[in-house]
Amino acid sequence: MKAVMNIQRVLQLLVMTLLLVACSSERSSDEQWPHSDLSSYAAAFSPDRKYVLVGDTDAPARLWDIENNKVVYSWQNDVDEVGTTTAVGFSADGKVAATSEQDTVVLWEMATGEPMMRLSFPVKIKSLALSQYGDYLLLALYDRTAVYFDVIANRVIRVLEHDGSAVNSPINQLINAVALSPSGKYALTGGDDQTAKLWNLETGEVLRGWKHSNIVNIVAFYPKGGYVLTGAANGQTHFWNMKTGKEQYTLRTSPWPKSMPLPDFPSFQTTTSAFAFSVDNKYLVTGHPSRKLCLWQVANGEKLDCWQATRRQALRPGVVIQAVAFSLDGKAIYSESGNGIGQKWLLK
Template identity: 30%
Template sequence: MVLSGCSGSSDTPIASFRHVDDVSDAADISADASISVVSNIHSGIVVWDLIANKRKYVWGHQGDGINLVTNIHIAFDNSYVVTSDRETFTLWNLTDGEPEGFWRIDEASIRDVAVANFASGILVGRSNGKVMFFEPKTGRRIEFLGHQEKVNSVDLSPNGFYALTGGNDYLAYLWDTRTGQVLHKFSHSSRVTKVALDDQGRYAFTADSKRDAKIWDLVTGKEVSNLQYLARQRIFTTAAFSADGKYLLTGSPAKRVNLWAVESGKELNEWHVSPRANSQPPTAVVYSVAFADQHEIVTESSSGLIEKWKIDTE
């Protein structure tokens, strides 16, 4: 993938398909852009086959009734999905569509979740600052107590060995789920609102509520780049690294999707997803982004649409 530098913005996708009739409350796209899982308060949790463009499964997080799922994460190998509302989380098998576990958290509300390949581990970030790593097949559980305030975002390496967590204490930690040992501490000047790991184990992305959105080298723990933008503040709702490690794709709570160069932090492309119906002002939260191939990306947003966009190349 060779990009020609920042080539302006686009509001026109090359393809669009409605995944829920009204607004969606959460969504995740698999790393290979073949599967999407979307949550809606009335429709439940719908799994989409993006290659065939058809529904695969429809799930009820707590059986029938109102669906309050606000967190979804698909394992890197597309084997499992974890979903959560504020009090419970569920593990789903993507091969047969069946649930394999349902757990309740009474101590504090769930803020974010992640699942490793083969469901070897589930990561749960909570409002009391604690992060739980849980192995559903062995029952092993470890609690990470490094954060002093609310945890906002978590991510897990595909093998389940490494966790990245960020919170209101202005810190993000990379830590080993086998020992609880901190490997790197990433400091910010305000609360950390979004974290993401490169699935190939090269980089971490951590963004705060004010000025900084940084890419870090996971081997050295050193800063690689700080995303370059003119706005006084940027909030990020999702992030994904390209398979070759050269690019970072991000989404925002205000329609914006951006492509960045990892080494420099320079903005290369911008797109605006379709707004929610009847929203004033017209806007949408970008829940998930993924690279479809070297020339296209896909997005899921609160508009209930999955949209495909062209990457400008030369």
């Protein structure tokens, strides 16, 4: 009996290995641009897909014109002292950019490159999201809170918290990821309590909570409304119905049959570090710390393709995909990696 079980286990592992090998392959990009001499800490693509904002390590943040491969602006909080930009973002209308260094956020006018507002907070900033016009900010802070901030009035409107009840902890848990809905009525937060929460910003009420298998590191609203995307580090990425709270599907990077539950095996767990929806909202691209990019159908979560970005140096295997975007015509995908390389991938 033990011999039979061992044989079954070996066969199971063999099937898993074959599936994982078939999952993705290394692919050379169609175009490539160096955007950082050393590495980058954060990156974001502008809504019009013309620019990418890269937070360099120990250097000013730089706004790059992608196709022309030139720096449009270099931004830093203190002109006399270079710091590391740890979070970046854009307003949905593309007119405002934000950079964060330690405890300070600077809002920049895209048309001129000039600073519009400089905001300092009592603690360091972990992540940020901007409203449609850049007049509100949602900030995840290292004091285990997220604050919804009115930029014009210069005041905090809401303080959002993740208590430790979901992980049997007596203290609040760190919030890692934040997002604002296109309407500005709702917020998403993901935390170390392994939970993603949907908030009503008018009342401060928690409308939904989704438990994950690990800390939640990424959250997003579907642009057309009605759905949200959440992902756990070393776990899975899910697509949820906001109204019912039910899961629509889980993104499966391996070709494991959908009729079977995913095995509790490290190779079947993944971290999503970046995401973007196509202009028509029919497709989704995800980036991962394993230098992997995947293309999905939004309607059913079907994986259309997965590939691995090439390495800057062969002996340095780790490449975190920090930001991704579709071109406006939907014929290409842009990616920005932590090794300071921007790449363009034509969709075949």
